Amino acid sequence: MARFLIFFALVLAVSSQNDTQCSQTGADAEKLEDCITCNLFKKPKEVTIRVRNVLTEPNFEESLTVNCTRFKTLFYIMQEAAEANRFFRFTCKYYGKELGFFIEAFNDVFGNWAEKKTYWEILDGDLNQTPVGASNYVPKHGETVTFNLTQGGHEDI
Numbered sequence: 165m166a167r168f169l170i171f172f173a174l175v176l177a178v179s180s181q182n183d184t185q186c187s188q189t190g191a192d193a194e195k196l197e198d199c200i201t202c203n204l205f206k207k208p209k210e211v212t213i214r215v216r217n218v219l220t221e222p223n224f225e226e227s228l229t230v231n232c233t234r235f236k237t238l239f240y241i242m243q244e245a246a247e248a249n250r251f252f253r254f255t256c257k258y259y260g261k262e263l264g265f266f267i268e269a270f271n272d273v274f275g276n277w278a279e280k281k282t283y284w285e286i287l288d289g290d291l292n293q294t295p296v297g298a299s300n301y302v303p304k305h306g307e308t309v310t311f312n313l314t315q316g317g318h319e320d321i
């Protein structure tokens with residue numbers, strides 16, 4: 165019985181240590197990258213977010229992997245990325261419960277639909293446009309989601 169209790173205490177200690185690592189806020193990218201294992205009782209989920217602008221000067225492309233995310237939808241995982249690295253800070257507009265948030269800018273680089281027909285499209289791991297926005301999209305474990313500044317509308321426009 166005593167052995168069982170010691171084992172259980174050890175499991176709890178390891179699990180809560182990982183949980184603290186995995187759920188820290190304001191962590192820098194290096195610390196997040198160190199967080200390789202998840203809480204023993206949670207499934208690991210790792211999502212890479214890529215932000216790509218080859219349309220306007222200065223061009224840039226940055227990626228960040230969020231390990232052990234505790235969130236389901238892309239919008240919250242984006243917040244973890246923004247906490248880890250200021251490059252991933254974004255601006256958005258809320259359109260209500262159904263559509264959720266429209267992503268207007270990364271790092272203060274805005275799409276300009278009205279004048280130039282540009283916007284930040286969201287691409288899944290196969291580089292296809294996601295059928296829903298950031299608030300409803302649920303990335304898979306290991307998926308890379310790309311935000312690409314593009315020109316022209318999506319399929320049904």
Ligand code: B12
Nearest residue numbers: 259263264265266267283284285286293294295296297317
């Ligand atoms: C025009 C349009 C766009 C334009 C909006 C340009 C503009 N600002 O005017 C552009 C090309 C930028 C666009 C982008 C996207 N869109 Co769109 N879009 C439409 C479309 C064809 C018409 C919307 C409209 O004008 N309604 C009429 C006006 C009067 O009503 P409104 O409420 O003011 O409309 C606004 C919102 O719909 C908003 N908007 C447009 N798309 C999206 C997507 C999201 C997630 C949000 C929050 C808001 C939003 O822009 C409209 C104009 O301000 C609808 C389909 C439809 N027929 O409704 C799809 C639609 C709304 N879009 C859709 C999607 C998926 C996207 C993208 C996520 C695609 C992608 N993977 O990149 C991106 C958004 C990415 C991001 N940065 O967040 C889906 C949403 C599905 C869902 N339940 O989440 C729809 C329903 C099309 C579909 N195939 O099902 N879109």
